Amino acid sequence: MPWFLPHAVFSLATLTGFGSPVHRPEVVVGALPKSESPSYALDVAPIVSRSCVGCHRAGGAAPFSLESPEDLTKRARTIARVVREATMPPWFAVLPEGSTHRFANDVSLTAQEKETLVAWLQSDDRPLGDLSKAPASRGLAPEWRIGGPDFVVEIPRAVEIAASGTMDYVNFRVATNFPEDRWVRAWEVLPTARDVVHHVLVFAVPRGTRGPADESRGYFAAYVPGNGSKIYSANRAKRLPAGCDLIFQLHYTPNGRATVDRTRLGLVFTESAPEREVRTAGIFDPKLDIPPGAENHREGALFTLPFDARILAWMPHMHARGKSFRAYRERPLSADATSAADTPRAREILLEVPRYDFNWQLAYEYATPLEVKRGTILGIEASFDNSAANTMNPDPSKRVRWGQQTTDEMLIGYIEYERIDDLSRADEAQDNRDGRESSDIGRSFRRDRAAQFAFLDDDGDNAIERGEGGVLVARAFEAADADSDGRITRAEFEAYLRSRRRAD
Ligand code: HEC
Known part of the structure; x- marks a missing residue:
């Protein structure tokens, strides 16, 4: 790959709008009459069922179940603490004032829900109420959340993870050998040793290409704790190019117990080409440069969209010094403006993550996909904490630049999107020759040498x-x-x- 990265990125000289007030709407769900204390069945179970049990159940991503009232009672104090501190459920987006964007996978608790949950946990008798009215137990989580996959790719050998120390990324390449493009309606990355897998990225690359997969190019499938599968809606699917290789990039974090992992990727196919192809691309800032000790260093990148599109989801990606992340769009105020440079533009925040947490690399999926017009500027801005006050910081005395290791940094705003307009067939063919999965954004930049x-x-x-x-x-x-x-x-x-x- 040439030494520029294949996406249009521009360092942002001036970053404005940081620290503007955000606000969490007080949506009152199942408001209680003040006189009564909450009951498990009517008040607590619906909250836990919506926001916790997806992970906290037998066979789920979390280490213990919260499916029964006893499960909650046993851990009452810890739960009250994590809920108050907002470390659980893992959800870091807030809605900027006036924002109309909602996320389909939002598991966060409203202030009212927190209050209800904590009040019940701290009440003397923890009333159960009429248990027949509580949401049904979801029982054992299925092995594959996507249902039975049509095709499973396993990494070629088990990886041994020592009890302690750090591990370099492990990379495997696996051939797919499909004679034609396949359409993927659902995918899931499933480690066998979930407790030590920090993340897995799977890239689809043309057979035999050299060089490591580049994270900024956009990924095919990904696993991070709490987020390792995707099921697209009826008329959408992702393309697995004919004869491509899959590159698995695995990042393990030893946790005191030696173990082995054999991660698999499961795919569910559709019979025919979908109405809409889902693509993934990264808007990123390869020139980031963070001085030693900086508490609130800002970086950003911009990208001008060369086609009409619908954004389905954002996934911010930074490393241990990542502190906050924001994605926004700027639209020309006058529709017929041709020069982007001097046109006044309206800025709208699309994703606001005031407290970024490296341990939870969540994708934020819009409830209603977001239409973005050609010529729209998509921007990301982020702050980094390279000070000693950041307890995750591997080395506050280090000047930090772009790199793969956790001790380096990255700033990527991945988008999952579909195109609305159609580039020419020739472009598609070129795209396939390049073998650059999901690369429209990269393509327009790659062709523009100037x-x-x-x-x-x-x-x-x-x-x-x-x-x-x-x-x-x-x-x-x-x-x-x-x-x-x-x-x-x-x-x-x-x-x-x-x-x-x-x-x-
Ligand atoms: C996306 C998956 C996910 C969701 C949703 C989730 N949890 Fe967790 N939770 C985890 C995982 C994984 C861990 C263990 C790793 C960790 O502590 O970060 C955990 C840990 C915990 C802990 C232990 C923390 C500690 O300090 O020991 C508590 C308590 C907890 N969760 C409560 C909840 C409650 C209550 C909810 C819902 C309001 C919830 N979780 C929602 C995945 C989840």
Whole structure:
């Protein structure tokens, strides 16, 4: 892959709007008459059933069940604490004032629900009420949440995870050998040792391509605690290109007990091509540069959408120094404006995560997919805490740049989207030749050499000097600077890309 990443990204010089007030609507669900104390059956069980039991049940993602009143009683104090501190349920998005966007997978508790739950846990008698009115137990979680898969790919060998220490990412490549594209209606990544799997990313790449999969390119399937499967609605599916290889990138975090893992990917296919193809892409900031000790360092990236689309979900991705994340769009105020630069634009927040938590890499799925017009600017902004006060920080004295390891950083806003308009068939064919799954965003940028060059040429003097363009340029500087004069000219840039293309 060429040394620029295949998506349009621009460092954001000025970040505005941070810290604007957010507000949590007080939706009153099952409000109680003040005189009565809540009962398990009528008040508590519906809350727990909606917001906890998806994970907290036998065979679920969480380490213990919360399906019965005894389960809750046994852990009353801890539950009251995590609910008050809002560490459970894991949900980190808030709704900005006036926002109309709702998330289909929102498990968060309203203030009223928290109050009800805590009041019951702290009451003397914890009344059960009429148990026949409580939501039915969901029982044992099925092995596959997506139902029986049509096709299962297993990593080629079991991975041994030691009791302690840190592990480099483990990568496996598995051939699929399908003679034609397959349409995936549901996928699930299922580790066997869930307690030590930090994340799994699965990429679909053309058979035999070299090089590591790049996280920023967009993934095919992913597992993070609490979020490892996806079932698309009736007329949507994801394409698994014919004959592609699947690259599994596994990140294990030893937790005191030696174990082995053999992660699988399960797929459910549709018979025919869907009405709408679901794609995944990343908007990202490869030039991030976080000074040592910075408490609230801001970074951001922008992308201009080259087609009409519907965004189905966002998934922010940062590492241990990630502190907050926001996604927004800016629309031209005047519809017939042609130059994006000087047109006043209306900003609208699409996802607001004031407290980002590396341990919970959640996808936020819109209840109603969000239509975005061609020419819309999609932006992400984030803050990082590289100070010693961040207890997750591996090293506050380190200057941090883009990188794969947890000790490096990333800033990616993945979107899951579908196109509304249609690019030409030729584009589709090119896309398939490139084998770049879900790559419309990358494609428009990849073809625009001038934009790429300008993006990397930080000081705009028509040459990329050493130190410009971030780590991606640094890696390839010698190779691209053909005459070794310390500057990559536009001609050298073109020649380098051509040579890479041949090598690929
Ligand atoms: C998306 C899955 C998920 C949901 C939803 C969820 N939990 Fe958890 N919960 C977990 C996992 C996994 C753990 C163990 C890892 C951890 O503590 O982070 C956990 C841990 C806990 C703990 C132990 C924390 C501690 O400090 O020991 C409590 C208590 C808890 N959950 C309560 C709840 C309650 C109450 C709800 C609903 C209001 C809920 N959880 C919703 C996945 C979930």
